[in-house]
Amino acid sequence: MSAHTIPSPVAVAPPSLAARLLRPLPGMALLFGIGLLGKLLEHTFAHLRAAHPGFPFPHLEYVLWAILLGLAIGNLFGVAEAFRPGVATYELWLKLGIVLVGARFLMQDILHIGGLSLVLVAVELVLSLSLMTLLGYVFKLPPKLTSLLAIGSSICGVTAIIAAQGAIEPEEEDTSTAIAAILTLGAIALFTFPAIGHALHMSQQGYGMWAGLAVDNTAESLVTGSLYGEEAGRWTVLAKTARSGFLGFVVLAYAVYWSSRGLAPDVPNKAHFLWRKFPKFILGFVALSVLATAGFFSKGQLVSLTNLSKWAFLPAFAGVGLRTNLRDLTGQGWRPLIVGILGEVFIALITLGLVYWSYSYGVAR
Amino acid sequence: MASLNSRTGRVNVDLIAVAIALTLAALIRFNVLPPITF
Numbered sequence: 526m527s528a529h530t531i532p533s534p535v536a537v538a539p540p541s542l543a544a545r546l547l548r549p550l551p552g553m554a555l556l557f558g559i560g561l562l563g564k565l566l567e568h569t570f571a572h573l574r575a576a577h578p579g580f581p582f583p584h585l586e587y588v589l590w591a592i593l594l595g596l597a598i599g600n601l602f603g604v605a606e607a608f609r610p611g612v613a614t615y616e617l618w619l620k621l622g623i624v625l626v627g628a629r630f631l632m633q634d635i636l637h638i639g640g641l642s643l644v645l646v647a648v649e650l651v652l653s654l655s656l657m658t659l660l661g662y663v664f665k666l667p668p669k670l671t672s673l674l675a676i677g678s679s680i681c682g683v684t685a686i687i688a689a690q691g692a693i694e695p696e697e698e699d700t701s702t703a704i705a706a707i708l709t710l711g712a713i714a715l716f717t718f719p720a721i722g723h724a725l726h727m728s729q730q731g732y733g734m735w736a737g738l739a740v741d742n743t744a745e746s747l748v749t750g751s752l753y754g755e756e757a758g759r760w761t762v763l764a765k766t767a768r769s770g771f772l773g774f775v776v777l778a779y780a781v782y783w784s785s786r787g788l789a790p791d792v793p794n795k796a797h798f799l800w801r802k803f804p805k806f807i808l809g810f811v812a813l814s815v816l817a818t819a820g821f822f823s824k825g826q827l828v829s830l831t832n833l834s835k836w837a838f839l840p841a842f843a844g845v846g847l848r849t850n851l852r853d854l855t856g857q858g859w860r861p862l863i864v865g866i867l868g869e870v871f872i873a874l875i876t877l878g879l880v881y882w883s884y885s886y887g888v889a890r
Numbered sequence: 891m892a893s894l895n896s897r898t899g900r901v902n903v904d905l906i907a908v909a910i911a912l913t914l915a916a917l918i919r920f921n922v923l924p925p926i927t928f
Contacts, residue, residue, distance in 0.1 A: 620907035628915065809908030813915060822919055829918050832928040 552604075552611015553840065556618070559598070559847070560839030563590030588751045588842050592715065595846020604847055615844020619744050620806040622837035626762045627813035628822065628830040635763070635814055642734065642767035645879050649738050650771060653679035653872050660864045669695035669788075670861065672779050673703035678868055681769045681804075682707045682742030688772060688802050692780035693789045702858065706865040711745030712849050714869075719752045721877075731880050733757035737764025738876040739869075744845045751838070758838075766807055773802035 540548070567587040574582045585593075598604075604612055654675045661671025673695055677686045686703050689695075718740065722732040733750045736757065740746035743765055750761025777798055783789035792798050817827060917923045 617903050617907055620904060621910055624907055624911035625914070627911075805904035806907050809904075809911050812908075813911065816915070822915075825925060826918050829923070829926040830915060832926040833914055833918075835928045836926070 549611035549614050552608040553614055554611070555608050556612060556615060556840035556843045556847070559594045559843035560587070560591045562594060563587040563843070564839070566590045586752070587839075588748060591839065591842040592748060592846040595843045596849055596851070597846075599847040599849065600851050612844055612847055615744070615841050615848070618837045618839075618844070619747065619841035622834045622841060623743075623747070623762055623766065624806055624809035624813060625830055625834035625837060626759060627810035628817045628827055629759055629834075630763060630814045630817070632814055632818040635811070641883055642737070642764045643770075645734070645738055645876070645883065646764070646768045646771060648879060649768070649872065649876055650679050650775065652875055653868065654775070656871055657864065657868045660868055664860050664864050666860060666864060667696070667699055669693060669783070670699040670703060671864075672783070673699055674706060674861065674865060674868070676775055676779060677703055677707045678710075678741050678865065678872065680741075680772050680775055681765070682711065682745070684743065684769075684804065685772055685776065689776045689779060692776055692792070692798075692802075693783040702861050706861045707741050708745075708849065709862065710865050710869045711740060711742045711749075712851075714740045714749050714873075715745060715752065715845075718749045718873075722753050722757075727753075728884070729754050729756035730760050731884050733760025734764045735873075735877055735880045737761040737766075737768065738880070739873040741869075743769065744841060747838070748842055748845050751842070755835075762810075766810055769804045770807055772804055773799040776802050 564587040567585065567590055570582045570584070573580070574584065657675035657678055658671060661668070661674060666674070672693060673686050673689060676689045677683070679685075683704050686700060686707065690700050714736075718732075718736055722735070727735070732753045733756065736746055736750035736753070737760065740749045746765045747758060747761055751758030777792065777795060780789060780792050780798070784791050813830075816822065822830065914923070918926070
């Protein structure tokens with residue numbers, strides 16, 4: 526018998542603070558580089574269209590350029606290890622942008638349209654949760670995968686699924702399948718929703734509310750709204766933020782359900798659970814809105830804050846493209862995807878109907 | 891994604907985003923930053 530020698534553990538020094546701070550820089554440079562290239566392409570083609578009116582130059586906004594460039598780089602070449610920590614910061618830029626957009630909403634808007642959003646979100650929540658549960662049962666999906674799909678499709682996609690993961694303890698495979706399905710459906714929405722909005726001649730506000738209610742993942746939702754127009758993107762943020770506010774309650778309900786069946790840990794302190802799961806960036810959004818309503822900023826300063834939010838969204842849009850893996854469209858098994866597609870199409874139609882109804886009856890401004 | 895790595899990752903990202911946004915808003919309010927264009 527040959528003697529196996531077990532190598533003695535090698536002490537690895539933890540990376541220094543400087544190394545940890547420098548690690549995300551290449552990926553952040555990639556995110557901003559793609560975003561800036563998107564802006565450059567938009568301006569260049571606008572200039573070329575003006576100079577050569579007869580030639581069919583593409584008429585795409587920087588949002589779409591940033592996503593297409595990110596998709597092309599991520600899917601053709603992959604994201605190298607050195608860039609990954611920085612590319613992961615797209616979530617930080619996204620939330621920074623959302624908080625800054627808060628300054629564009631006066632509290633009157635939030636109370637009026639936000640109140641409407643809450644009613645629409647409540648209806649959307651009940652319908653999504655019921656429908657996904659029914660479809661999961663019909664298609665014989667594992668029960669916890671069904672729960673994850675229901676939570677992800679009803680609230681805020683990946684964040685909600687991750688929040689639920691610790692609470693209901695699903696199989697690891699269920700979590701990755703649910704995330705892949707939600708991201709795939711988000712990628713499909715990016716290209717279908719704006720076309721539907723244009724075909725129906727939807728207003729910026731109506732479309733923005735619809736994108737915020739129907740598209741699950743926060744990043745894809747915001748991009749889907751922004752692809753229709755800057756104003757639409759702003760309303761998408763409001764509807765999506767209202768939806769995210771329900772995260773803790775829905776995850777808590779599922780945690781209590783699975784715990785009552787002995788298949789998840791108990792939740793002894795429900796108030797603490799709710800606070801832990803609450804998306805804290807909403808507080809920043811509301812804080813800036815309160816400051817703007819109180820007249821804390823001049824008109825010019827509000828314009829600067831709006832432009833800052835656009836700078837923050839620029840790398841976030843690039844990040845959405847970079848981390849969207851087109852191979853996931855087919856690599857996750859057909860049943861979760863069919864359940865997701867059927868559920869999402871139904872939810873999109875219902876929320877479209879809700880938005881149309883609320884605007885037809887003059888509830889929204 | 892930062893939130894995938896740990897249970898507290900999402901909270902950290904949220905709080906960092908809020909802290910940066912409020913700092914930038916204060917810098918703009920007190921004219922420390924010049925007008926921002928896009």
